[in-house]
Amino acid sequence: MHRVQVELGERSYPIDIGPALLQQTDLLLKHYPQVIIISNETVAPLYLEAASRLFANSQVLHFLLPDGEAYKTLEQFGHIQTFLLENRFARDGLLVALGGGVVGDITGFVAATYQRGVDFIQIPTTLLSQVDSSVGGKTAVNHPLGKNMIGAFKQPQQVLIDTDVLSSLPAKEFAAGMAEVVKYALIADPDFFDYLEQQAEAIERLEPTVLGEMIAHCCQMKADIVAADETEQGRRALLNLGHTFGHAIEAWLGYGSWLHGEAVAVGMVMAGQLAHSRGWLSAAELNRIQRLLTRFSLPVAKPEGMSIQDFLPYMKTDKKVRAGKMRFVLPTSFGYSEIIADVDEVELLSVFS
16 A cells, blocks of 8 residues: 655544555544535445445434536536535535545535535545545636636545556546646656656556556656645646636536546647747657547547637636736646746647648
8 A cells, every 4th residue: 555645734634555444444533423425326326325334323314426527517516505504514414525536525615614614525436536636725616618627626625546547447437537647747757757658558467566556656746736736826726737628628518528538638649749849848759648648548639610719808817817918838848847827828729720
């Protein structure tokens, strides 16, 4: 088992990573009299019973969301709040997010706001949520005009990552998670990119040792960034590599049409193309990025029919916008990225026309 610590003073918490963690009740840090597990209709038949057994000495209730990004909404957020109130859920209770990024994000947002804040833990069941969204305390729901625009920072009490659950993950969902894994290599770790190329076959086979190493490495990178910049005033924005373009794709298509990781993969390629136009990435380096994403069955081209003009309205409401100026995370060399504030519409149109 790997353990990564997110260092945030009194709000620090562990991320435990390994096989069969859903059978290890001794990992829980605290007893709660009442526990409400929030999951979805796909994950619950597979893992809800095992997760419930972790809290055998508590009163355990369940709330199931429909499955999919289309349900990460204020409406579903309200349904959960009503359920908590109807069941007299108190401040000394615990919310548990059992699922992927949608379940984790909406559960965290509920935890941040119900009675002005209650404890929650993350039990992520997709690769994307294991390496990214379950760590760091970003919680939110979507709005038709922008992804993750309504939310709060709320750190979990702990994160339990059972790598065995990935065996039930559809191949397309696993590929979407690999987009976020590749992202870590491109923002600050070219050696990790080499590792992913070398271990691609073992990753695809879900080889336990390699999976554990890979997930722990991503979690450690994110933990270090979050500890230095919890509320994204600077360095944490690097974790949005590919997301400015990717979020626009998701919103334009309609949430749920593409998986988040698929959109991020294309977003990273577009960021790479912009970096190449500035002379920061060579054609060979850009092709190397595209090859690795393609190896993990991810798209590398924007949706058919979507022009750069379609991207712009969403980019202008991106959370990284400052003083009306769009900001992008771009590779400034292979395996290193920076936040760039001088990209304008003219440059975007010239690169992507």
